[in-house]
Amino acid sequence: MENNRKNRRDFIKEMSLIASSTAFLSSIPWLNAFAGENGKNVAASDRVRLGIIGVGSRGRALLLNLQEVNNVDIVAVCDNYEPNYQRAIKLTNGKANAYYDYRKMLDKEKLDGVVIATPLHEHAHITIDSLNAGLHVFCEKSMARTLEDCKRMADTHKATGKILQIGHQRLFNPVYLNALERVKAGEIGQITQVRAYWHRNNDWRRPVPSPELERKINWRLYKEYSAGLMTELASHQLQVANWFIDKVPTRVMGSGSNSYWKHGREVYDQVALVYDYDNGTRCIYDSLTSNKHYGLEEQIMGDKGTIEPEVNRIYSESIPKAPGIRQLVNNIEKGVFDVIPIGGASWVPETAVEYKGEMIAEYANNDTFLQMVGFVKAVKVGKPYKNLFREGFHSSIGVLLGLQAMDNNEIVSWPEKYILEKEV
Amino acid sequence: MKDILIPAKRVKKELAILLVCFIAAFLLNIYAIAKYATSWSEILGQLHIIVILSLVIYFIVAILRLILSGILKAFK
Numbered sequence: 001m002e003n004n005r006k007n008r009r010d011f012i013k014e015m016s017l018i019a020s021s022t023a024f025l026s027s028i029p030w031l032n033a034f035a036g037e038n039g040k041n042v043a044a045s046d047r048v049r050l051g052i053i054g055v056g057s058r059g060r061a062l063l064l065n066l067q068e069v070n071n072v073d074i075v076a077v078c079d080n081y082e083p084n085y086q087r088a089i090k091l092t093n094g095k096a097n098a099y100y101d102y103r104k105m106l107d108k109e110k111l112d113g114v115v116i117a118t119p120l121h122e123h124a125h126i127t128i129d130s131l132n133a134g135l136h137v138f139c140e141k142s143m144a145r146t147l148e149d150c151k152r153m154a155d156t157h158k159a160t161g162k163i164l165q166i167g168h169q170r171l172f173n174p175v176y177l178n179a180l181e182r183v184k185a186g187e188i189g190q191i192t193q194v195r196a197y198w199h200r201n202n203d204w205r206r207p208v209p210s211p212e213l214e215r216k217i218n219w220r221l222y223k224e225y226s227a228g229l230m231t232e233l234a235s236h237q238l239q240v241a242n243w244f245i246d247k248v249p250t251r252v253m254g255s256g257s258n259s260y261w262k263h264g265r266e267v268y269d270q271v272a273l274v275y276d277y278d279n280g281t282r283c284i285y286d287s288l289t290s291n292k293h294y295g296l297e298e299q300i301m302g303d304k305g306t307i308e309p310e311v312n313r314i315y316s317e318s319i320p321k322a323p324g325i326r327q328l329v330n331n332i333e334k335g336v337f338d339v340i341p342i343g344g345a346s347w348v349p350e351t352a353v354e355y356k357g358e359m360i361a362e363y364a365n366n367d368t369f370l371q372m373v374g375f376v377k378a379v380k381v382g383k384p385y386k387n388l389f390r391e392g393f394h395s396s397i398g399v400l401l402g403l404q405a406m407d408n409n410e411i412v413s414w415p416e417k418y419i420l421e422k423e424v
Numbered sequence: 425m426k427d428i429l430i431p432a433k434r435v436k437k438e439l440a441i442l443l444v445c446f447i448a449a450f451l452l453n454i455y456a457i458a459k460y461a462t463s464w465s466e467i468l469g470q471l472h473i474i475v476i477l478s479l480v481i482y483f484i485v486a487i488l489r490l491i492l493s494g495i496l497k498a499f500k
């Protein structure tokens with residue numbers, strides 16, 4: 001445990017180092033949470049009282065991370081599924097009051113904020129009720145199942161002035177932050193395309209103890225509750241694309257299908273989309289559930305280089321030349337051992353260059369923990385970070401517009417009303 | 425077990441051959457830097473490769489010498 005805490009302190013110190021590069025700080029306001037931070041305890045009176053709503057798989061992870069954040073009391077937990085309700089009580093050693101109904105929790109507890117990790121279709125009304133109850137909210141991505149609900153959440157956030165932070169942990173990931181700093185410094189030149197993908201070889205189906213629980217437990221598979229790959233996976237990567245391109249897309253086109261999993265799944269099991277930006281830049285996205293060979297990545301491509309943040313690599317377009325002597329030896333070897341073709345292709349295939357690039361940054365990263373630190377700090381101050389909510393909002397809108405494009409087989413333009421201007 | 429004695433003259437000769445191989449590899453490096461227009465700092469920066477290359481040349485020469493002395497012995 002002590003070791004764990006030490007690591008946590010190191011994570012915060014790393015962020016504080018990133019935050020100390022002042023030019024960068026102004027473009028990432030939420031880094032302010034870590035400026036001058038040493039990760040040590042402050043006065044006990046400064047404690048933040050939180051409730052967690054939805055303590056399933058993600059809610060449990062958030063709870064465990066929050067338990068490692070200084071000056072946080074998890075005073076209440078809420079889940080309407082008995083096994084997870086009981087588990088939540090255990091996880092807090094019985095210290096938190098437990099509820100089946102979040103409205104009772106909001107009525108009874110004196111909270112500073114809530115963390116919401118319920119299924120997608122349960123985000124909007126719980127968020128709106130919590131904001132209206134005067135609480136700050138951390139809500140998992142994606143924001144909501146419908147465009148109207150996303151908008152209603154944004155409007156309530158604005159009207160109440162309370163924090164609404166959406167769970168996009170890459171915004172707090174030191175590798176991504178460092179990559180962005182290098183993009184801003186011009187290291188990969190002008191970004192012209194982001195190619196992002198998330199490939200898995202599984203169907204999301206969870207075992208169900210009795211048939212009437214099917215839709216509750218496997219909510220991700222049903223259109224009523226989920227937009228499938230779009231809200232669950234693409235939302236993270238579209239957020240990264242928008243963040244690095246530093247724009248909101250103007251339109252989206254795409255195609256989705258159920259090509260492999262034939263077991264009552266309603267949401268697409270593969271999707272392919274193109275997001276256009278007003279400067280001609282593009283985000284090309286695809287997600288697959290029947291092959292995991294390529295895993296996941298956001299390939300951020302500029303005229304001078306490429307960044308692959310998921311694997312922590314940056315590649316230059318001008319690959320450093322091999323030393324002369326090695327080139328000479330290689331050429332002699334080729335001359336001696338290579339077969340001379342008599343017929344065959346008259347062109348050299350432009351296959352990818354084998355070049356391993358270099359590491360973006362060496363960090364012991366735990367972005368989920370860091371985003372919770374960020375949220376707690378904001379709650380303490382009582383004010384949202386500028387432009388942080390905007391990231392989650394545009395990603396949530398983008399994935400739902402993408403779904404609309406696929407469902408209706410049309411090119412969907414981004415409506416004005418779903419654009420949040422940057423705060424200065 | 426019989427001790428094998430290598431006369432000092434022989435050792436000197438072998439060292440001289442190795443030195444010639446090293447010089448050859450060194451010159452080859454200079455040629456390669458000029459031919460491929462790489463950095464002149466490679467004269468020192470690639471010394472480890474030059475050492476390996478000189479050993480390779482030395483062993484190739486040794487094999488050639490063995491073959492040659494075999495042929496000469498056969499004719500005597």
Ligand SMILES: NC(=O)c1ccc[n+]([C@@H]2O[C@H](COP(=O)([O-])OP(=O)(O)OC[C@H]3O[C@@H](n4cnc5c(N)ncnc54)[C@H](O)[C@@H]3O)[C@@H](O)[C@H]2O)c1
Pocket residue numbers: 053054055056057058059078079080081084100101102117118119120122140141142167168169216217231232
């Ligand atoms: N940021 C990330 O990397 C990440 C990772 C995984 C999941 N998520 C998000 O977290 C959310 C939850 O996903 P999950 O995998 O934990 O789902 P889950 O099904 O494992 O957990 C959801 C929990 O919420 C409970 N719940 C449902 N309705 C409720 C209500 N009205 N009141 C109280 N509790 C309620 C369920 O009983 C369940 O325990 C989703 O929005 C998902 O997209 C984010």
